[in-house]
Amino acid sequence: MGLINFIINILDPFGVIRANFFKPLREFTFSMYDHYRNKTKDKVVTVRDLILRFGIVSFAVAIIIWSAVFMYVAFYYLYIPTIAHTRPVHMQFKTCLNAAGICSFPQAHVSLTKKQQLLMVGQAYKILVNIDMPESPQNQDLGMFMVCADMRDNKALLRGHSCRSAMLRYRSPLLRAISTWVLSPLLIFGFYEELQHIPVELFSNYEEEQMHPVTDVYVEIQSQKIQFYSVTLHITADFTGLRYIMFHWPVLSAALGISTNLFFILIVFILSWYHWSDTTWLKEAREKYTKKLLEETKSKMDISLSSFDDDILEDDDEYSLMAEKSKTDIEDINSESRTDLGVATA
Structure with a gap:
């Protein structure tokens, strides 16, 4: 506490x-x-x-x-999103007809997806090519070489291009001899191999586009003397902020x-x-609705009663007119009768 x-x-x-x-x-x-x-x-x-x-x-x-x-x-x-996507890279090259070796740069086409968008929009990705290279004399004498990649969408439009240099890590002859003697039991029984994993980071902050999602990657190693066991393409999400914490x-x-x-x-x-x-508001709403309904009913009744009174008044006016007319007729008849009676008496 x-x-x-x-x-x-x-x-x-x-x-x-x-x-x-x-x-x-x-x-x-x-x-x-x-x-x-x-x-x-x-x-x-x-x-x-x-x-x-x-x-x-x-x-x-x-x-x-x-x-x-x-x-x-x-x-x-x-x-x-998915943190990592790994695809094998099957390198292809042209062989020389007259001599053994490679007569073209090794290159490969990697299909990422066909139906749906693989990468998340707005998320930064790191794209690497990992090369497993044996520690052979040819690779040690190779020196530096270039690795290139083209990112293309489903319409084969170029969305990104990058080339990076790489080389085999240097180890002195004394260090190689010592490590060989120490690791000789593992090397003999096949638990260890004399190779190096060479990661080549082609894109460090690649972001997907909403309208042009990447579906294919073309990888090329610009060297005719390189020797490798396997090549893989790794796409890793570089999380920041809330995604990093989560x-x-x-x-x-x-x-x-x-x-x-x-x-x-x-x-x-x-x-x-x-x-x-708390049902008080229900009671208040019910009372308010009932009061409003009663007011509407009362207003309708007042309108009907007023129309009924108007009809009665009109009927009373007609009745009074008829009564006056009849009274006038009776008075005329009485006057005529009195006149006739006076003449007869004379």
Whole structure:
């Protein structure tokens, strides 16, 4: 604990992060724990409920952990490319008709891929040609020679060209004699051979292009006197930054990555659980929806009642007009009858 406190004091000497972030987070966590503990104590009555809740919690924890692990593994395999690709280089040359030997430079065509892109875009690669050369007098007298390579895409377009010099490592006659005497039992029984591995780095920082992926490599050794056992092409990813850490420290990076995923998944899960377990917002939404529905229904009823009142008023107006007309007709008839009666009396 003393070391942890010392590291925390170095990272946060004034306590700003602890006061503004860790302390509120700790208080929120403890309050949530107390809230759900009390809530669980109030609701858990029987053993069946307890077992059911334990099963649900265990299932949720398993899903969260496996989700964090799956996210890290998927990210690892998508972010980290294959570290090395090795292809054999089968050298070909023209032999001399009049004398034994090589009459052309040894060269070879190496097919990297045919269907899919082999190298990752944006990742730097080192491309080497390894030559296994015997320590023969001819190779010792050869001196320096050139090794060239052409990188071409699926349309045979040149994407990179490089030539590098190489030579057999020098060893004095005394050193060769001593090593031969010391290693003679291994040499006799075939456990050791007098050869040297000569690595020739052709590209130290080669990056693949998205639109022109490399599919073929043409290798040439510019020497007619060279002797070799085998030649191989090695393409190695040169990791930097996060890829370097994830590849060279897989346990540490996995622990940090899974812990980070677990932290964010738990935050999302806790917030979602708190949101859905608190049903107050559901009641408020239901009441709001019911109130809105009642208001719409009331407005529709008011509109229908107003139209109905207008119809009644129009009917009342027609009825009053008819009543006045009928009253006028009755008065006319009464006046005529009085006139006729006066004439008859006279």
